[in-house]
Amino acid sequence: AQTVTQSQPEMSVQEAETVTLSCTYDTSESDYYLFWYKQPPSRQMILVIRQEAYKQQNATENRFSVNFQKAAKSFSLKISDSQLGDAAMYFCAYRSAGYFGNEKLTFGTGTRLTIIP
Template sequence: AQTVTQSQPEMSVQEAETVTLSCTYDTSESDYYLFWYKQPPSRQMILVIRQEAYKQQNATENRFSVNFQKAAKSFSLKISDSQLGDAAMYFCAYRSAHGGATNKLIFGTGTLLAVQP
């Protein structure tokens, strides 16, 4: 069974600074997707960034980028130029890409990010 681990329950960053959130996962599959979701106090889970395991290039979305290390099964999220609106709970998630499997998401326990003005 696949598992996702986030070892940082809480993180804090100064506005305009850079912060990195860590995530490791365990799987025996070779094809999968990895995601970072943001959950603000409004509770709605919002997709931040997505990485296909077969792609060597790290995904980037504006101020958000990932460091995907497939061999190490590591998938960290870097937030540059942090803004007050980035404050939220961040979840790392895994989804199998094998045909026949459902596309259910497997989540970590989350990292609560605080942004200090």
């Protein structure tokens, strides 16, 4: 079974600075997808960025980028120019790419990000 580990329960960053959230995972599969979700106080999970394991190029979405290290099974999220609206819980998630009937996302325990004005 796949597992996802986020070792930083809480992080804080000064507004306009850059912060990196860590995520590692364990899998025996070679093809899969990785995601970062943001959960603000409204509770709704919002997809921030996704990465296909077969792509070597790191995904980027505006101020959000990932550092995907497949061999190390590491998938960190970098937030540049942090803004007050970035304050939230961030969850890393894994999804198998093969059709094994296993459709679910497996989530880490989350990192609470605080932005300091």
